[in-house]
Amino acid sequence: MATKVLPQPERGEIRVEAVLQALGEPVRLTIVRALADHPAGVCCGEIELPVTASTRAHHLKILREAGVISTHTDGTRRVSLLRRDDLENLYPGLLTGVLSAKQ
């Protein structure tokens, strides 16, 4: 079973504007919070969201292309996880600050 990592920016290619813009959308912030609770990664479809599958895919793509999450295949499923290390290295404190917000 060859898992494959979907295209994503290298650490050096991540732009802070894109990260902030990605995080500044309620649905995507919900996704990020869910991923933060599961360091091993979460199958996209398991996160409860008030949108259809196509919209969900749209948001996941934006998060991935911004460098916030990483996604790899696992059979028919796609497992996503937060790029904690990269984000903490680039913007120390940003992610923890966002996650510390009481929702």
Add this chain to the structure above:
Amino acid sequence: MATKVLPQPERGEIRVEAVLQALGEPVRLTIVRALADHPAGVCCGEIELPVTASTRAHHLKILREAGVISTHTDGTRRVSLLRRDDLENLYPGLLTGVLSAKQ
């Protein structure tokens, strides 16, 4: 000379989505970076921006209503400053993380 503080959300009213959305725009991020360099506050018009005065006012209003900056009058001028304490209290590390990004 009675300076007056323009309406802004209380610390408890600040929402993280609004903050992230406010920060995720290039012009506004430029403003925030400029304010970060001047703890005493900066007159809005002194920040070099690639937009007209009306667009500048628009962005300043969004930053203010999101709770990112505070603005008070000073004669015909308006002086803005970062709400560092409030943001650090609500989302510890967020602002420093954003500002640490090499632009």
Add this chain to the structure above:
DNA sequence: TCATTAGTTCGACCGTCATCGTACTACGAA
């Protein structure tokens, strides 16, 4: 091979937003 399941892609729709020019307000100086 066929059906099922998980997810993406595409096109369309529509609301939001960044931008501008113009008109307006407020303050200070002459």
Add this chain to the structure above:
DNA sequence: TTCGTAGTACGATGACGGTCGAACTAATGA
């Protein structure tokens, strides 16, 4: 009072982005 300066408010416009349904792809299992 009149003028100039700093900035806001408003309306219009064009672009961007979130949403959906439908069609498509890929992997699994019967």
